[in-house]
Amino acid sequence: MSGETDHSLDEIAAIDELLDAVSRGDDLPGSDTLAAALKEWRTDLDEDIPESAPIPEIPPAPARTFWRRVAVGVAAASVLAGGLSIAAHGAGPDSPLWPVTKAVYGETADLRLVEHTIARARTAVDAGRYDEARRLLDDASEGVGKIRDRGTAQRLRSDIDEIRGRLPVPATPPAPAVSPSAPSGGTSPAPPAPSPSAPAGGSGSGGAPGGDNSGGSGDNGGGAQPSPTAPGGILPGLPPLPSLPVPVPTLPVPVPSINVPGLPPVGG
Amino acid sequence: MIESGLVVRAARRDPDATATLLAQVRPGLVRYCRARLGRIGGAYTTADDVAQEVCLALLRALPTYRDVGKPFSAFVYRIAAHKVADAHRAAVRDLAVTDTGEVPATPSPEPGPEQHAVSTDLARRLSGLLARLPETQREIILLRVAVGLAADEVGEVVGMTAAAVRVTQARALAKLRMLAGDSLTDEAAA
Incomplete structure (x- = not known):
């Protein structure tokens, strides 16, 4: 109620009736230019409305499977869009309709693609093909970026998150998947060493080559093991790792996969 | 006002109900899109295309419709408002169109x-x-x-x-x- 124009209840009711009359196309009393203009505008909006295309056969679908939805959507799109939207559909980049073509059809295409990718990711997770699922989810996440409709994008993202949540504990690629039998791993996982989660450095403390066995392809094996960051938690007394001399090898940092309770003072 | 029984049947994917429903809803949707987008290049073609897209979106969303005592038009025109806003933004962004409203009408x-x-x-x-x-x-x-x-x-x-x-x-x-x-x-x- 900003009170910029205050109307009496009677005026408000009269205006409501006037708008009803305008929208019905009734004859208007008096010589209200604005009301007459609104009526003409409304008539103009109503002119030559294109005929509706026939509705595609929609199968009674109790189970709303993904493919059925895609099929219905595609059928509806092709029939309706094909019949009536030829102008925009066929518009090239130099056409004034091009933005609409991209907006309307591009969006639909992007959406379909993302939904499809998400469905494949779900299947992959169900089948235990986690690497494939991860790749598909990454693709889908990228595709969601093209979806402009915020609600739709949100829904797709939560689908993606939900599926991601079903993946096994992240295999965090930089993690040194060192086998428990290697109290002192190789130096190969060195790159992450300077990071606060320096467990990687621990693997470098000894140099037993055994630690490298799984180093290259160890992502999968590492997945089921305790999170690589966990060892940090059992080292409350240690000074902040980042301050360590970067070539950590001498420090008694435990190998991530081993819960070494008593840190051997392998110092020096 | 759209009959709610019709909507419920359409939401259950009854083809006849869907066709009837769409036929009832469509003219208003077309007018809405035309009113929002105006004539582009002197014609309502663009607006009508967007209206068609709204109809598709409506068909897709229909199975999610639950009758909670609100008029069906609320469902319809919320979808329409979003779709038109999307199309409008895209058109403005891609064409850098001057708003038709700012173009002085020919005397x-x-x-x-x-x-x-x-x-x-x-x-x-x-x-x-x-x-x-x-x-x-x-x-x-x-x-x-x-x-x-x-x-x-x-x-x-x-x-x-x-x-x-x-x-x-x-x-x-x-x-x-x-x-x-x-x-x-x-x-x-x-």
Whole structure:
């Protein structure tokens, strides 16, 4: 109620009736230019409305499977869009309709693609093909970026998150998947060493080559093991790792996969 | 007002109900899109294409519709508002179009005192004037006049009570009169 124009209840009711009359196309009393203009505008909006295309056969679908939805959507799109939207559909980049073509059809295409990718990711997770699922989810996440409709994008993202949540504990690629039998791993996982989660450095403390066995392809094996960051938690007394001399090898940092309770003072 | 039984059957994917429902909803949707987007290149083709896209979106969303006592039009025009906004943003971004409302209308060839000529002229520039209303006011006028929804249905779409809609539309009309008056006097002075 900003009170910029205050109307009496009677005026408000009269205006409501006037708008009803305008929208019905009734004859208007008096010589209200604005009301007459609104009526003409409304008539103009109503002119030559294109005929509706026939509705595609929609199968009674109790189970709303993904493919059925895609099929219905595609059928509806092709029939309706094909019949009536030829102008925009066929518009090239130099056409004034091009933005609409991209907006309307591009969006639909992007959406379909993302939904499809998400469905494949779900299947992959169900089948235990986690690497494939991860790749598909990454693709889908990228595709969601093209979806402009915020609600739709949100829904797709939560689908993606939900599926991601079903993946096994992240295999965090930089993690040194060192086998428990290697109290002192190789130096190969060195790159992450300077990071606060320096467990990687621990693997470098000894140099037993055994630690490298799984180093290259160890992502999968590492997945089921305790999170690589966990060892940090059992080292409350240690000074902040980042301050360590970067070539950590001498420090008694435990190998991530081993819960070494008593840190051997392998110092020096 | 759309019959709720029809909507429920359409939501269950009854093909006949879906066809009937769409036939009932579509003219209003087309008018809404035309009113929002205006003529582009002198024609409503673009707006009609967007309306078609809204129909598709509606078909897709229909199975998620639950009758919670609100008019179906609220469901329809919320979808429509989003779709049109998307198309509008895309068009503005890609074409860097100047808002049609800002383009000065060509002067009426016969600026006679005759009311018909005046109102026709005004009708032509109405979309430009509407564009200068606050968003809620414009949306309400569009839904009330272009689509033809009742005040309480409009209220469900924009999230207001019917009484608030009636007050707002009165203000919108007053503002339109002011804007129209300005432009009419401008023209008379010219």
